[in-house]
Amino acid sequence: MSRSTSITPDHGPITTSRRALWLPGLAFAAGGAVAATVVAAAADTFGVSLEIGGERIPLPGFTQLAFVFSVVGVALAASFRRWSDRPARAFVRTAVALLAVSLLPDFLVPDTDAATRVTLILTHIAVAAIVIPGLRSRLR
Numbered sequence: 677m678s679r680s681t682s683i684t685p686d687h688g689p690i691t692t693s694r695r696a697l698w699l700p701g702l703a704f705a706a707g708g709a710v711a712a713t714v715v716a717a718a719a720d721t722f723g724v725s726l727e728i729g730g731e732r733i734p735l736p737g738f739t740q741l742a743f744v745f746s747v748v749g750v751a752l753a754a755s756f757r758r759w760s761d762r763p764a765r766a767f768v769r770t771a772v773a774l775l776a777v778s779l780l781p782d783f784l785v786p787d788t789d790a791a792t793r794v795t796l797i798l799t800h801i802a803v804a805a806i807v808i809p810g811l812r813s814r815l816r
Contacts, residue, residue, distance in 0.1 A: 704810035705746030707753035712742035719795040764815035
């Protein structure tokens with residue numbers, strides 16, 4: 677009497693799955709960082725001060741912070757992919773909530789003119805417009 681046993685995995689290799697999210701995720705993060713910098717540079721060109729509390733925000737600061745926090749978003753997406761039944765839905769809801777929270781300082785920081793506040797808000801939205809849909813598409 678002989679038995680044949682076959683073991684089939686539920687999903688593809690973990691390495692492929694991680695790579696399929698992390699590499700494009702880093703590209704989305706870079707794209708978001710570029711978008712934030714372009715928005716800030718355009719505002720600077722039109723004479724927006726980009727000052728908070730008397731200190732000017734340097735353009736590379738927009739790039740750096742947008743990239744770092746976008747990578748945090750990629751890590752969140754990877755976590756939802758691993759532990760959520762509906763990773764795309766959970767990620768989008770969380771990302772939109774975090775976007776809303778990230779806008780609060782733009783409204784609350786004293787000694788900032790309206791044009792700078794609008795620019796800061798637009799940089800957040802520009803990053804989110806690239807990173808959130810991009811990562812969502814990878815979670816489906």
